[in-house]
Amino acid sequence: MTSLHPTNAQRSEGAAAAPLAIELVGINKHFGPVHANRDIHLAIKRGTVHGIVGENGAGKSTLMSILYGFYTADSGEIRVNGTPATIADSRHALALGIGMVHQHFMLVDNFSVLENVVLGAEDSAFLAPTLSKARTQLKALARDYGLEVDPDAIIENLSVGQQQRVEILKALYRGAETLILDEPTGVLTPDEADHLFRILGKLREEGKTIILITHKLREIMAITDEVSVMRQGAMVRTLTTKETSPGELAELMVGRRVLLRVEKGPANPGKxxxxxxxxxxxxxxxxxxxxxxxxxxxxxxxxxxxxxxxxxxxxxxxxxxxxxxxxxxxxxxxxxxxxxxxxxxxxxxxxxxxxxxxxxxxxxxxxxxxxxxxxxxxxxxxxxxxxxxxxxxxxxxxxxxxxxxxxxxxxxxxxxxxxxxxxxxxxxxxxxxxxxxxxxxxxxxxxxxxxxxxxxxxxxxxxxxxxxxxxxxxxxxxxxxxxxxxxxxxxxxxxxxxxxxxxxxxxxxxxxxxxxxxxxxxxxxxx
Structure with missing residues (x-):
């Protein structure tokens, strides 16, 4: 794998030429005796929402952590916009246009929204110009994608849904073209989840690529274009979402038929x-x-x-x-x-x-x-x-x-x-x-x-x-x-x-x- 650190302009040119935003070829990862990822092959089309589903421990988060630079694969190749890339850490991932919103947010609670967005992405030792530029860009991002949040609000005073918007803003501010979301609705209210999916729809319309890790099959069916199923560290199958069903996905995930409804008899209340x-x-x-x-x-x-x-x-x-x-x-x-x-x-x-x-x-x-x-x-x-x-x-x-x-x-x-x-x-x-x-x-x-x-x-x-x-x-x-x-x-x-x-x-x-x-x-x- 060769190192790649493109400019935003180069990245855009590469994306325009390549139908695939991300390719993972033969990815393997071990943690001691545990084979977490087994010869994974995955192709993600540019400008789509691609779901990844599987049981807890199936290897989904490990795979995305490799793509984002938290882990290094034991073997295999990562291609970004058709070009082989080495991703040694999250800064390399961001340089390649890959951002990630984690299940547990990476925010400083007593910092403002604006301070969190620029943290680690300062232009110089003088913070004022960076904050001024970021404020202007945040307004534009909020307007374009429905990511409204007060830039001067303190993180600990925001709802969970608003904090998640800050994480997305952080990634977009750093130029992310591919955005990974790990179980994004696990801590959201139904209204917040609906708003998130409207945001993802707008991002897709603008040509962004979304990788969605979730266990909620209803969400997969509602928002994704394609879905890949993992089981016991291996990639089982990738399907076009409109050509599959929750029942088929559940069976592929677990390896057996799964009841998607609760079977229970009538209650017999006592004292x-x-x-x-x-x-x-x-x-x-x-x-x-x-x-x-x-x-x-x-x-x-x-x-x-x-x-x-x-x-x-x-x-x-x-x-x-x-x-x-x-x-x-x-x-x-x-x-x-x-x-x-x-x-x-x-x-x-x-x-x-x-x-x-x-x-x-x-x-x-x-x-x-x-x-x-x-x-x-x-x-x-x-x-x-x-x-x-x-x-x-x-x-x-x-x-x-x-x-x-x-x-x-x-x-x-x-x-x-x-x-x-x-x-x-x-x-x-x-x-x-x-x-x-x-x-x-x-x-x-x-x-x-x-x-x-x-x-x-x-x-x-x-x-x-x-x-x-x-x-x-x-x-x-x-x-x-x-x-x-x-x-x-x-x-x-x-x-x-x-x-x-x-x-x-x-x-x-x-x-x-x-x-x-x-x-x-x-x-x-x-x-």
């Missing part, structure tokens, strides 16, 4: 296990986010809470789980009032029979520097002894059992949790909480960032718990997931429960209006 009355919860700034909420969840049923992110769901779950103090109200578990205040509130909730799968597995569900077996007992470690008396053999046996039951890959007890894919990290958390036989399970975003095969497995586990007589409270920004799993749907808006719906007859438009407050009642609560 009330979780009773929440007049709950008021504030956020970290003491602003009320849950405003007098009341509801019940019975044994043998799944109650889903639907709503646009940021309407109090997170604070509600954290309060019930004992992770956030309640300002007012009562929470009863199995008829007994739960006292959850203080630093040990979560431990008291677990002791009372409540298990919690948090919305953000990395921030609240795992210690990523710990090994798999350590995370498998996290929060329950006292049941294995303490200090020098910790029964490590028993803890490791428990983790090994979870690995088998939940098909956690790779099956390595000692691997740091940071080195597992997102879907397998989620399985570690789910196994730990579900296998404790709780009376009540509260689950936030159960399949966020999880591939199609793991989604099917997770949904089946939740249904099994319901059928075993457990009470399950489910929060998800995926309306299809709520409608498929829940036996009753409660809609939350601005901290209030504004409606209840039967999933069997729920109208998506009506639910959407409730979720945005368009049909909100006067704050009437429901059981």
């Amino acid at each position: 009330v296990l979780l009773d929440v009355q007049d709950l008021v919860v504030t956020d970290d700034f003491k602003v009320p986010r849950v405003k007098g909420v009341s509801f019940q969840v019975r044994a043998g049923e799944i109650v889903g809470i639907a709503g646009v992110a940021g309407n109090g769901q997170s604070e509600l779950l954290e309060s019930i789980a004992g992770m956030r103090d309640q300002l007012l109200g009562t929470i009863r578990l199995n008829g007994e009032v739960l006292s959850l205040e203080g630093d040990d509130g979560a431990a008291r909730a677990r002791a009372a029979g409540l298990a919690h799968v948090p919305e953000d597995r990395l921030r609240m569900g795992l210690v990523t520097t710990f090994s798999e077996w350590e995370n498998s007992i996290l929060g329950y470690q006292h049941t294995y002894g303490s200090g020098p008396g910790l029964d490590i053999a028993k803890a490791r046996a428990t983790a090994e059992d979870y690995i088998k039951k939940f098909d956690i890959r790779p099956p390595n007890l000692d691997l740091k949790t940071a080195n597992f894919s997102g879907g397998n990290q989620q399985k570690i958390v789910l196994a730990r909480e579900m296998e404790r036989n709780p009376d009540v399970l509260i689950v936030g975003q159960p399949t966020r960032g999880v591939d199609i095969g793991a989604i099917e497995f997770i949904h089946n586990q939740i249904i099994k718990m319901r059928d075993a007589g457990k009470a399950i409270l489910l929060v998800s920004v995926e309306l299809d997931e709520i409608r498929s799993l829940a036996d009753r749907i409660l809609v939350i808006f601005d901290g209030h429960i504004v409606g209840e719906a039967d999933p069997a007859t729920a109208d998506e438009t009506e639910l959407g209006l409730l979720m945005t407050g368009s049909h909100a009642s006067s704050g009437k609560e429901t059981n």
Whole structure:
């Protein structure tokens, strides 16, 4: 492979002459004994949206990290606009017109949008001229592609969707002609995801090439021109999107037929296990986010809470789980009032029979520097002894059992949790909480960032718990997931429960209006 550092003009000329923006030829990559990419051949047409799908751990992100210069392939060739190229790091990738928007954003929280965009791309030691030029270019980019964001806003004050726009602006400001997006909608609301796809459509119209890594087949069908399927590190097939179907893609990804719907019988609700009355919860700034909420969840049923992110769901779950103090109200578990205040509130909730799968597995569900077996007992470690008396053999046996039951890959007890894919990290958390036989399970975003095969497995586990007589409270920004799993749907808006719906007859438009407050009642609560 030869080095290539073209100017923007040379890059444009090359792109005009080459029908392919990117070619990967015979790419191989090993991490120790793991063969992450196996003789990958991939051709991406210029001016198209090309999807790459596969299960967690299939090698998608590794392949794109090679293209962006984070990793170096053991063998194979990269061609950009028909010319062989060596990509030693991300600066080389950017010089070749390749930008990447990562699943976890690479932004400095206390810098402004403008400062983040120019960081590392300053023209000289004098920052003022660079900022002035960047401000002008950002206005043009925002106008051309619908990437509106205040250049003087501080990153930590922006929504997740706005932060993602900043990442795209960073890449475009640096001259990206090919843009890689890794699971771009995993943390977006439905409205933000729709806006993102409108942006991608405009980028395609302007001749940009988009590589989209996602596990959401609906998004693949909606936005891509072609889609490539990876499985176990190998490229299985590339198809024209309009000539395939979600079912075919799912089967290619997993290697077997996958049910794209949830199969469950009718619920048989029993006694009330979780009773929440007049709950008021504030956020970290003491602003009320849950405003007098009341509801019940019975044994043998799944109650889903639907709503646009940021309407109090997170604070509600954290309060019930004992992770956030309640300002007012009562929470009863199995008829007994739960006292959850203080630093040990979560431990008291677990002791009372409540298990919690948090919305953000990395921030609240795992210690990523710990090994798999350590995370498998996290929060329950006292049941294995303490200090020098910790029964490590028993803890490791428990983790090994979870690995088998939940098909956690790779099956390595000692691997740091940071080195597992997102879907397998989620399985570690789910196994730990579900296998404790709780009376009540509260689950936030159960399949966020999880591939199609793991989604099917997770949904089946939740249904099994319901059928075993457990009470399950489910929060998800995926309306299809709520409608498929829940036996009753409660809609939350601005901290209030504004409606209840039967999933069997729920109208998506009506639910959407409730979720945005368009049909909100006067704050009437429901059981």
